[in-house]
Amino acid sequence: MAADLEEKTNRYGELLAEALEEATVAPPEGTPMAEAAADCYEMAASYLDDGNHFRERGDLVNALASFSYGHAWLDAGARVGLFDVPREGHLFTVE
DSSP states (O other): OHHHHHHHHHHHHHHHHHHHHHOEEOSOTTSHHHHHHHHHHHHHHHHHHHHHHHHHTTOHHHHHHHHHHHHHHHHHHHHTTSEEOOSSSSSOOOO
């Protein structure tokens, strides 16, 4: 069971890191929507940092939760048009 948690935590951490690399702000700079995108991106990046901190301390449950929350911020932002993201592949749930 612990090995499964470690594998899943590592996989979700890598998924969030890769998603952060691929997501770019879609709305024009200086608009309220661009500000909202920047906020969502910052939340996702902060959850990646938190997850890495928890993982380093051996707290895999909170690391996995942090990675999952971070990815949710990005994925929700992509669904409402805050980010340009790849439409194919495993990173986002957009068509």
